Amino acid sequence: MKIEECINYLLTQAQIKVNLLFKKNLSECGITPAQYILLYHLWGEDGLSPSQLAALSALDASTITGLLTRMEEKALVERRHSQDDRRGVNVFLMERGAKMQREIDGIIERSNAQALELFEEDEQQLLKNSLKRIAKI
Amino acid sequence: MKIEECINYLLTQAQIKVNLLFKKNLSECGITPAQYILLYHLWGEDGLSPSQLAALSALDASTITGLLTRMEEKALVERRHSQDDRRGVNVFLMERGAKMQREIDGIIERSNAQALELFEEDEQQLLKNSLKRIAKI
DNA sequence: TGATAATTATTTGTATGCAAAGTATAATGC
């Protein structure tokens, strides 16, 4: 079959391009798209564990470890050992990570509009719904 | 905005999942999805240069370098210095890389069907068209 | 022709991603 009909090829091409756009826009405030995902979940509930973040973001736990390490180096978040279960870790927002929420939200809104500017509202919804379905494989 | 409405998030989630499926299926014959893309273009025209492969696959030239190095180690392709332009390189299929075409084509067909099994034919086309459009950013 | 610019590919550095192995701690079962 032609590669232009291969769903993995098309998804990868689209993801690389869109992710580059988001990465460029988010670099204004020194974070990456993947780091945004963890910040987003922590804004909703501070003190989540790495495994909870892995579940919420559908990423592997070892991926979370790396992300958190780099985010700690940038003073966005802080890891604290859990009191009740010494295996556990809780991740807390630091001041920088908490304060950036509005700025980052703006960048995300803007980036979405930019990526989808050629799509009508109903086309956007169709695309998003299809992506949600295919991600449930 | 909710992260479930963020196009970069949705594209990334879908791409990771679908790519894992393709990666698992392609591992039968020892290649990866990214390596498949280069093989595909070489099946169409042997002896392409790294920059041509970069243009055809919409990947950065430095990404192609790494892919080719790993593909050479597996005796899939071979780099030869260009005769007319000593800066240039031409990439040629080796026997293993050439012979695998039919097997790999089968795996790609199967993987596509698997990834899209919950989609009607017209939904598949709509999704693919949307992905093509968004990748042109 | 000889310096400067452009082109081609690679190298280096950074950031994701997963899988598999390793570590520390807690839970279970005999």
Add this chain to the structure above:
DNA sequence: GCATTATACTTTGCATACAAATAATTATCA
């Protein structure tokens, strides 16, 4: 209680990706 399991996280190894810097070669043009 103590050995076995299970859980939570990290480490290591591999494969993509891009950006920026390098190296080698070719083209331009003054």
